[in-house]
Amino acid sequence: MPARYIIRFDDASEYMNYRKWDPFFELIEQYGVKPIVAVIPFNNDPIFLKRSRDDKFWDTVRMWQVKGYHIGIHGFEHLYRNHNRGILGINKYSEFAGVPLERQKEMISKAYTKFKDEGIHAEIFVAPAHSFDKNTLRAIREVPGIKYISDGYFINPIIRNGLYWIPQQLWSPVEKRKGVWTICYHPETSNDSSLKILKEFLESNRSSIADPLSLEFRSMGIADYVFSVLMKIYYKFRSGNYLKKYLKLLNETFDFKSIIILSLLSLQSL
Numbered sequence: 001m002p003a004r005y006i007i008r009f010d011d012a013s014e015y016m017n018y019r020k021w022d023p024f025f026e027l028i029e030q031y032g033v034k035p036i037v038a039v040i041p042f043n044n045d046p047i048f049l050k051r052s053r054d055d056k057f058w059d060t061v062r063m064w065q066v067k068g069y070h071i072g073i074h075g076f077e078h079l080y081r082n083h084n085r086g087i088l089g090i091n092k093y094s095e096f097a098g099v100p101l102e103r104q105k106e107m108i109s110k111a112y113t114k115f116k117d118e119g120i121h122a123e124i125f126v127a128p129a130h131s132f133d134k135n136t137l138r139a140i141r142e143v144p145g146i147k148y149i150s151d152g153y154f155i156n157p158i159i160r161n162g163l164y165w166i167p168q169q170l171w172s173p174v175e176k177r178k179g180v181w182t183i184c185y186h187p188e189t190s191n192d193s194s195l196k197i198l199k200e201f202l203e204s205n206r207s208s209i210a211d212p213l214s215l216e217f218r219s220m221g222i223a224d225y226v227f228s229v230l231m232k233i234y235y236k237f238r239s240g241n242y243l244k245k246y247l248k249l250l251n252e253t254f255d256f257k258s259i260i261i262l263s264l265l266s267l268q269s270l
């Protein structure tokens with residue numbers, strides 16, 4: 001099957017800047033896209049609190065739901081508590097990774113209840129800064145109703161740790177041959193050129209945009225595994241000249257010949 005794409009928008013909240021968001025919504029309406037909109041349940045992030053609060057925000061979220069958008073639970077307060085990179089290792093700060101299990105359970109349960117009380121059916125968890133740990137996955141599993149996680153460097157949607165993973169690997173459009181690719185946008189900080197690029201991409205890939213909840217999920221394949229390992233290594237060593245460390249780590253962790261063959265197979269399948 002040829003590549004399919006999912007569009008995700010992060011950081012919707014009572015403090016969102018509609019002037020920045022509306023052009024994205026107009027665009028996806030034009031192309032009939034049903035995105036994941038990651039909504040912060042109790043936004044307490046000082047970056048966003050500078051704006052005035054929109055009292056009608058949850059009406060807007062209900063309207064998105066009626067339109068068929070998928071509402072993601074974007075953490076709890078969007079407050080980074082530590083410098084833990086979590087499982088994926090993308091960012092060096094986290095609201096969840098490294099936080100005790102009981103506290104994580106409490107945060108996720110309160111977040112889910114907030115959406116439920118607002119009449120929002122939210123079943124996708126979207127960790128702020130892509131940072132979460134095994135305890136986050138345990139905590140999510142214990143909240144009945146949350147089934148999906150939008151994250152992970154896999155090539156295909158997979159079932160792992162008792163959850164359905166909708167992989168998220170891109171922050172701007174890239175045409176691929178195979179797999180399912182979520183392109184994540186932050187409309188609050190996006191510029192006109194990213195909007196223009198998205199429009200061109202939707203125009204030429206209109207039939208390849210997927211609905212995230214109608215995907216087929218399977219157990220993790222070898223290409224998914226290798227891709228996730230390589231990306232994790234890339235994020236660990238992306239700053240500075242770490243090639244030697246990278247090769248040393250590969251050599252220590254895996255049989256070197258195997259990893260090269262697996263890498264080539266993995267890249268060929270993209």
Ligand SMILES: [Zn+2]
Pocket residue numbers: 010011074078128129
């Ligand atoms: Zn965020």
